[in-house]
Each structure stands twice: as structure tokens, then as C-alpha cells.
Amino acid sequence: MQSEDTTLPFSPTNIYYLIGGLLIVFIASVFTQKPILRGTTLMLIVFLAGWLLTYQKTAINQSSHYTNLPQFTHYQAVIISNAETKPKTYKVEAEINAIKVDGKWQNSTGKTLLYFNRQESEKPQYGDVFLIKDMPREVEAPKNPEEFDYRRFMQYRGIYAHHFLWGQEYIKIGHEAPSKILEFSYKANQYADSVFKARIQTPNEYRVASAMVVGLRDDIDNDLLDAYSASGAIHVLSVSGMHVGILFLLLGWMLDWIKKRGRYGKQIFAAVVILLLWGYAVFTGLSSTVLRATVMFSIIQLAPVFNRQQNIYNTLAISALLLLCWNPYWLVDVGFQLSYLAIIGIVFLYPYLNQLATPNNLIFRSLWEGTCVCFSAQLFTFPLSVYYFHQFPTFFLIANPFVAFFSFAVLPAGLLLLMIAPIPVLSDIITFILKYSLVWLNKSVFFVEKLPFGTLKGFSMSIPEMLFLYATILLFILFFLRSEIKYLRVSLLIMSILFCLNITEDYFQSNQKALTFHFIPKKSGISIIDGKSATFIADTTLLNSKKIYDFHLKNYYDKHGVVNQNELVLNQYANKQGVTFLDFEGKRILWLQQKFNGNLQGNADYVLLSNNAVRELSPAFSKFQTGLIIVDDSNKRYVVENLKHQADSLHLNLISLYDTGAFSINE
Missing domain, CATH: 2.40.50 (OB fold (Dihydrolipoamide Acetyltransferase, E2P))
Structure with a gap:
């Protein structure tokens, strides 16, 4: 078995020697009073230590793997x-x-x-x-x-x-x-799921309860998932930092009286809160998202115990460092990146936004504060979200305050129900509260999803464009906070660069032409891109499969800026022998889709074989000239292997999409 090489380009022993040499330089710099050398050396030591840790944490680098x-x-x-x-x-x-x-x-x-x-x-x-x-x-x-x-x-x-x-x-x-802890955790998951399934009869409400409270998402269907994604509330459907944050706030409110009891009230309060947070983390299966949030809130809770004036940015940095020491690969985890960006956005921007208005009414004040929190988090995460997911929820400001409001009811009610499920009357009351909180949560999400232009889709963003966008956002914020014109000037300059990049990209996309023979497991499909329009040719089953589109085609179309999509049913464009002729920018394509026993006549630049149409290349291709024969994955594997051997002996150019992946013709 061969795997993609993830090892370091040189021996880790060399890194040990290099770190040792840098430590000597660092110690020398302390005595020579050279802060630049000291700082640079220390940064290199930290970088190399992180590199070495990543090497050791990479499973495939173990000789026993x-x-x-x-x-x-x-x-x-x-x-x-x-x-x-x-x-x-x-x-x-x-x-x-x-x-x-x-x-x-x-x-x-x-x-x-x-x-x-x-x-x-x-x-x-x-x-x-x-x-x-x-x-x-x-x-x-x-x-x-x-x-x-x-x-x-x-x-x-x-x-x-x-x-x-x-x-x-x-x-x-x-x-x-x-691990006995994990075994208990998974059994607790199963118990929770059985309680919710027995108590909440409506499918959507049961699915959201199980996902929100204990992180079980097996039964969530695509319609429900799409609704939460379109409204910008997808984070609700997995136990994450938001859920741990809600529990943290609730525990702080419920147990605040402990702080005032005795000399060690603060210490006891912190210990109880941290234990309960970790208990919830164990109960939800110790997923990476919950672990990250629990570590962070635990460090936040520890600061007052030692009478330290905490700096929230230092707290975030320490929690991130601890987590990355445990698993360096969390650094490239989308959830890790988005959760820390969201928290930084809330910590940095929320206090300023919240000062813009001070409603006296409790309900309006809660909605205003929720809106400020959501806007702060979304502003700092949306460039990265667009980069990864190619879409943006337009009305997240409408959905998220309601989502946060109902979530404050769902999470505690769900946890309380799990604890008191055997108690007849009390459990019925809590079930009622939980069920109708979920009903209104889902109603608010589906309402936002159905709004016109609720989700802007089809974005494609490069890493430089994403960084430019982040720079623009930060400069605009600094301009409004400090009222210094230099920030506005630089932000406008960056926006001009982004605008020019997009105009250039739009020009090339408007004139692009490409034909792609896609690799689709056990199926056949061709995309033809002309400017910003795309036509996908396949059978009816494939055309109706959203899963196939999302996984195999969506990113490709987004990258090419496709705004108009057409679908053609393959059978309608084939003759009685199952043959389809295509012409692409002067290139002739012949597509065989059903059993063909005759002799092909003439020539074609490309021939696509599907559904085991040809099993013997000779005599089918004895009088036919072609530049390349392409075999897609709708053919049986043994047929493909046989055709490859025949092509070698007949000196025909043949590729299997299973081996090479999709094949594109670009003009």
C-alpha cells in the first residue's frame, strides 16, 4: 500500500541539532543584549519545534504503521x-x-x-x-x-x-x-438519542435535538441541512463552541452564588464550572470542536481564581497552543479556523457595536445584543467561509438572533430532560418546552431559507483574494474606530486591486471554452463550458442527483464562474445504436453508450466508451482513426483492464478515467 508522502524532506535528527544550535545562539543573545537576534532565534526555535511535533504526530511516520x-x-x-x-x-x-x-x-x-x-x-x-x-x-x-x-x-x-x-x-x-471514558461517552450518546426519539415524535425536531445537545447527526436529511446552511445557522447542527459557550454562561448565572460563600468561593466556583464543562464534553463524545471550546473556557475560568487580570487574546492564544500541541493538524481544520476567528471577531468588535444603541426594553436589548454578536462573528468569518464553501447566507442577521434565542432554551431543556426522563410529570413539562423551542427554531430557519436571494452561491475565491478581503475589513474597522483617513485610503487601494483582479478574471471566464469527461463512480457525464454557461450531459438518474452535483461538479463550475447551467438527457441525443456525436471547437467526439458489435468508420479526435459498449477494440477500431479512446467508470473493471491490454497491443491511445481522473479539453 502506498500513501501520499507526508514526511519531512530531511531527517528529524537534523532538526534536533538545528534547535540545539539555535538554543546556544539564543542564550548568547541574552548576554549580548541584542533583542532582534533573540526574538528571531526564539521564533525559529518555536517554528522548528512545531515542525518536529507535527512529524511525530503524523501517524504514517511510525515504523509500525x-x-x-x-x-x-x-x-x-x-x-x-x-x-x-x-x-x-x-x-x-x-x-x-x-x-x-x-x-x-x-x-x-x-x-x-x-x-x-x-x-x-x-x-x-x-x-x-x-x-x-x-x-x-x-x-x-x-x-x-x-x-x-x-x-x-x-x-x-x-x-x-x-x-x-x-x-x-x-x-x-x-x-x-x-478508553473507558470514551466508552461511557458513546453509551451516553446512545441513551440521549433513545430519550429524544421516544419523547419527540416529529422527525425534524428530533433530528435537531439530537444534533444540538449531543452531536448525533446521522438522521439529518438534506432538506434540513440545506435550510440551516442557507440561513447561516449550520453551526447549530453540531455541538460546537456556541453550545459550550451557552452552557458556560448558564452555569455562571446559576452558580454565581458559590463565589460569595467562604474564603475559597471563587476556587470552588471555578472547579465546579470546569468539571461540569468537561462532563458535558465527555457526554458529547469528546469531539474536536467541543474539546477546543472546553479548553478555551476552562482557561478563561481559571484566570479569576489566581486574581489575574486576564487578556482574552492571550487566553485564546494559550488555548490554541495547547490544542495544537495535542493535535497540530487541527490548524488546518476548518472548524478550528472558523471558531477562533468568530471568537476574535466577537471579542474585538462586539463592545464597540453594542455601544451604538442601548434599548431599554429587555426583549429588544437581547435581540440587539444577539445581532451584534452574530454580525461580529460573521464579519470575521465570512471571507474564509466563502473561500471554503463558495456561498454566503444573505439574511444571517435575521436568522441568527432567533437561532441564538431558541438555542438558549433548547440546550438546557435538552440536558435537563436527559437527567429527569424517568420522572413522569416533570419530564413531560420539559419535553413540551424543548419540543416547541425546536419547532420555532426550525420555523425561523425555514422562513429565512425561503426568502428571495437567501443564499448567494457560486463564489470562487483564491487565497490572495481572501487575504486582501480580510485586510480591507480590518482597515475599515480601524478607520471607523480611530477616524484616521490613512486606513480608508489603504483599504480603498486594496479594494481597487480586488476590483481589477475580478474584472480580469471575469474577462477570461467570459471567453473560456472547455469540455470535461468527468469521473463519476459507475456513471458517465460530460460538461461543456462556454463562457459562463455550462451544459452537463448525463442520464436522468445522474441529472437528478444533488449529491453527485455537490461533490463532483459544484466546485468546478464555481471556479469557472458558471452562472447558467443546462442539463441534457443523454438518451435523447443518441441514435438507435446508442451513439452520440459531439463537436467541440472543431474537435469531433464520438460517444458509445450501448453494446456495439460493428466496425466504426471514419475518424474522431476522441472516443468515449460507456456501459461496456465495446469489449473488443479489434475489429471495431480497425478502420477508424482516433487520437484518444477514453473509458469511463460505467464500464466494469475487468472490461477496462482487458481494453487497456488490447490498446497496448494495437498501439492505440487509451486512458481509463478511474486511473487518470477527469480529462479536459481546453480552448
Whole structure:
């Protein structure tokens, strides 16, 4: 098994020597009173230490990692996550702790994804140990232009392979939980889900309750997910920093009386709050988002204990440093980046915005404060959100105050219900409060989603453009805070540069022409881009699949600035023999879509074979000239391999989209 190289370009031993040399320079700089040398040296030491830590935390760099060992016939794996329910499978993470090579077992390390067939197996539990036949398969790189890099995403989580199990390849041989805390956590998750399922009968309300309170999102459908995404409230559907923040505020309000009790009131208060926060983190499965927020709020709570005047920016920096020491790859996690940017935005901007108005009415004041918080967070996160997700929720200011208001009811009511579920009357009252808080939360989200132009989509932003946009936002804020014209001038200059970049990009996009043979698992599809219009040709099933579009096409169209999309049903443009002729900028494309036994006549620049249309290249291509034969993934794998061997012997140019990924013709 070969994986993408994530190792350092030179030995880590050299880094140790380099750090040692820099430490000597740093000590010398202390005595020579040279602050520039001291500061530069210290920064280099920190950078190299972080690099070394990342090397050590990269699973594949361990010699015992299964990707660094010989090929094996069997392996033993223990489940290390809660099972995620998919339409046809149960998806879990597993640790491979032993492999069988040449009939002998040897220890190993490394994580893999396992997919269990739901029809053939029970739901796997945390700690279950399985004996599995064959080797897991490497997670593949993206095979379409601009497609989400799922392989890199998994590698950042230390996962390099996956294995689909259909019932005959494995056997459960025991149960050995690696962590009793996590085992308890996952059981608490399952208990919570069973309570919500029994108490809340309406599907959408049950799904949101389970997602908000304990982070279980298995049952959330696409319509509900799209509604929350379009209204800018998608963060509600996963237990995150917002939820921990709400709990932190509630605990502070409920337990404030402890501070005034005795000499050690502050210390007891801090200890109780921190314990309860970590208890909630354990209850929600110790997800990375909850861990980050819990660490941060724990550090915030510790400062008053030592009678220290805390600097919130130092607190954020310390919490980030601690988290990155635990897992350096959280630095490239989108949730990590967005959560810290949101908090920085609130800390920096909210106090100034809140001073602009002081409503006397409690309800209006709460709405105003909620709006200020949402605006501050959204302003600091929207360039990064657009960069990653290519869309912007237009009416987030309308949705988020209501979302925050109802969330303050949902989270405590949900947690309270889990604690008092067996108590008849009291649990019914709390269920009523929880259910109707969820009803109004969903109503507000769906209302915002249905507003015209509720979500602006189709953005594509480069990293330089994103940085320019952040610079513009910060300069505008400084101009309004300090009333210095120099900030406005520089911001206008940067905006002019951005404007010129966008005009240039728009010009090239308006004149672009491209034809792409897409790699789509078990399917066929072609995109033709002409200016800012795109036509996708495929069968009806594929055209109606939003999932296929979102995963394989959306980013590609956004990158090319496509604003007009057309769909053509493939069958309508094929003759009786299943042949479609296309002409693209003088290039002739022949597309065979059903069994073809005859001899092709004439020539074509490209020939696309689909649905096992051709199994023998000779005599089909004996009298036909073509520059390239393209075989898509709708063909069976053994047919593709056979065609590749035939092409080699006949000296024909042939590629398989499964091997090469999408193939594009650009003009």
C-alpha cells in the first residue's frame, strides 16, 4: 500500500541539532543584549519545534504503521469511534493493532475507516474487535477538477485507508474498549438519542435535538441541512463552541452564588464550572470542536481564581497552543479556523457595536445584543467561509438572533430532560418546552431559507483574494474606530486591486471554452463550458442527483464562474445504436453508450466508451482513426483492464478515467 508522502524532506535528527544550535545562539543573545537576534532565534526555535511535533504526530511516520509494513492477508482491528449510520452502511474508525504476514501475526498501528453492510451486520460498538480478511484500500485522491480532497482530509485525521465489508470478510472476536471514558461517552450518546426519539415524535425536531445537545447527526436529511446552511445557522447542527459557550454562561448565572460563600468561593466556583464543562464534553463524545471550546473556557475560568487580570487574546492564544500541541493538524481544520476567528471577531468588535444603541426594553436589548454578536462573528468569518464553501447566507442577521434565542432554551431543556426522563410529570413539562423551542427554531430557519436571494452561491475565491478581503475589513474597522483617513485610503487601494483582479478574471471566464469527461463512480457525464454557461450531459438518474452535483461538479463550475447551467438527457441525443456525436471547437467526439458489435468508420479526435459498449477494440477500431479512446467508470473493471491490454497491443491511445481522473479539453 502506498500513501501520499507526508514526511519531512530531511531527517528529524537534523532538526534536533538545528534547535540545539539555535538554543546556544539564543542564550548568547541574552548576554549580548541584542533583542532582534533573540526574538528571531526564539521564533525559529518555536517554528522548528512545531515542525518536529507535527512529524511525530503524523501517524504514517511510525515504523509500525501498517502502510510501512509488508502486504498482509488478514488484520485485527478495534473500533475506536461511534458508528455513523449511512443509507447502506455503518461507518466507523478502527485501529489496526495486528496484521498477518506470511502466516505470522505481528503488531502494527494505524487507523482505517470500516464500512459494514447494514443488511448483513449489527451496528458495531466502540471497543468491538474484528478479525478481517484482505487489506484496506488506500483512500483515493480527487478525480475531478476542483473536487473536495477527501484523501487529504482523512490524512489530517491520521486515516489513510478504508475497507468496505459485505459480510463474508470479517468476524467479531471480542470486545476491548481502548478508553473507558470514551466508552461511557458513546453509551451516553446512545441513551440521549433513545430519550429524544421516544419523547419527540416529529422527525425534524428530533433530528435537531439530537444534533444540538449531543452531536448525533446521522438522521439529518438534506432538506434540513440545506435550510440551516442557507440561513447561516449550520453551526447549530453540531455541538460546537456556541453550545459550550451557552452552557458556560448558564452555569455562571446559576452558580454565581458559590463565589460569595467562604474564603475559597471563587476556587470552588471555578472547579465546579470546569468539571461540569468537561462532563458535558465527555457526554458529547469528546469531539474536536467541543474539546477546543472546553479548553478555551476552562482557561478563561481559571484566570479569576489566581486574581489575574486576564487578556482574552492571550487566553485564546494559550488555548490554541495547547490544542495544537495535542493535535497540530487541527490548524488546518476548518472548524478550528472558523471558531477562533468568530471568537476574535466577537471579542474585538462586539463592545464597540453594542455601544451604538442601548434599548431599554429587555426583549429588544437581547435581540440587539444577539445581532451584534452574530454580525461580529460573521464579519470575521465570512471571507474564509466563502473561500471554503463558495456561498454566503444573505439574511444571517435575521436568522441568527432567533437561532441564538431558541438555542438558549433548547440546550438546557435538552440536558435537563436527559437527567429527569424517568420522572413522569416533570419530564413531560420539559419535553413540551424543548419540543416547541425546536419547532420555532426550525420555523425561523425555514422562513429565512425561503426568502428571495437567501443564499448567494457560486463564489470562487483564491487565497490572495481572501487575504486582501480580510485586510480591507480590518482597515475599515480601524478607520471607523480611530477616524484616521490613512486606513480608508489603504483599504480603498486594496479594494481597487480586488476590483481589477475580478474584472480580469471575469474577462477570461467570459471567453473560456472547455469540455470535461468527468469521473463519476459507475456513471458517465460530460460538461461543456462556454463562457459562463455550462451544459452537463448525463442520464436522468445522474441529472437528478444533488449529491453527485455537490461533490463532483459544484466546485468546478464555481471556479469557472458558471452562472447558467443546462442539463441534457443523454438518451435523447443518441441514435438507435446508442451513439452520440459531439463537436467541440472543431474537435469531433464520438460517444458509445450501448453494446456495439460493428466496425466504426471514419475518424474522431476522441472516443468515449460507456456501459461496456465495446469489449473488443479489434475489429471495431480497425478502420477508424482516433487520437484518444477514453473509458469511463460505467464500464466494469475487468472490461477496462482487458481494453487497456488490447490498446497496448494495437498501439492505440487509451486512458481509463478511474486511473487518470477527469480529462479536459481546453480552448
